[in-house]
Amino acid sequence: MKNKKSLDADKWRYWRAIAVERLGHKKASIRLFENLAKKRSYYGFLASNEVKQPAQLNKLQQEVDSFLYSSLSQTDEAKRAYEFYHLDRLNLARSEWNNLKSKTSHSQLVTLAQIAHDWGWNHQSILAFAKSRNIDDIDKRFPRYKLSKYQLESEQHEIPLSWAYAITRQESAFKVDAISSAGAKGLMQLTHNTAKHVYRKSKKFIHHRYSNSRQLLDPDTNIELGIAHLGELLKTFNGHLILATAAYNAGSHRVEQWLRNNSVSDPILWIEQIPYKETREYVKNVLTYQEIYSQLTESDDSFLSKTPYFPIPTSMQTNLNVGSR
Structure with a gap:
């Protein structure tokens, strides 16, 4: 942000x-x-x-020139990217899109972002907005991808819808075929071991039999398993979203270890003292994104406003059976 x-x-x-x-x-x-x-x-x-004020999103919809929009959309690269994208041949689509970007001036990036958004290519839209430094078009930078699916899975696992979206936004920025260096895959960046573990425990909520990590590149399967994992973590940490968020990034065993040595009950101060810088920034980003999505989805489930009621335990004894990420 x-x-x-x-x-x-x-x-x-x-x-x-x-x-x-x-x-x-x-x-x-x-x-x-x-x-x-x-x-x-x-x-x-x-x-x-x-000061008990609503969080300010400072939204500003970016206007694009209709002539430039049409011109860029009609380039050979854009036409090929569009066809490949809608055929799910994403590597080829990205290649054409990157060729188009390389020929586009910085001032035209917002128009490219709008084109990608209109195609439903959320990841490329987010990247183009970020590169253009026009970051106030919040509705497009924080898409409500597959809203009904996210709503259904969030309700089934009793987690905030805005949290599920915030985790996805942080993990992959909605890149459906994202693969990390550690082998985590898809929208919510699940490893095969975590996916297998979650599938065994939440099989009744998963609509497709899970056996192969390639299945994590299917958006619906990834959403089902990812949100089931979030629900499991939230239960493990007694509804404490900050701890569950840290565990999604660093693993439950590490969060449990930090809690065993913890003497800080203030949740905001605890975040500042998370030993891993990556996890510290991860938690801050997710809480920020969750606030944004809470407003965009009108779900009134922001956790930041509730933090005073969720002190960090100074000791915690629990049997963690959560697969490491």
């Missing part, structure tokens, strides 16, 4: 406001929180909670 310098500045502003408040300067801290709350960021959303 933000570059590192911006995030570091927001972090400093947030904790400064907290310090000012704890020194007894209530009015001064409120002013600091209110200024920070104008920003669409993790710390901006936290500041909104402090």
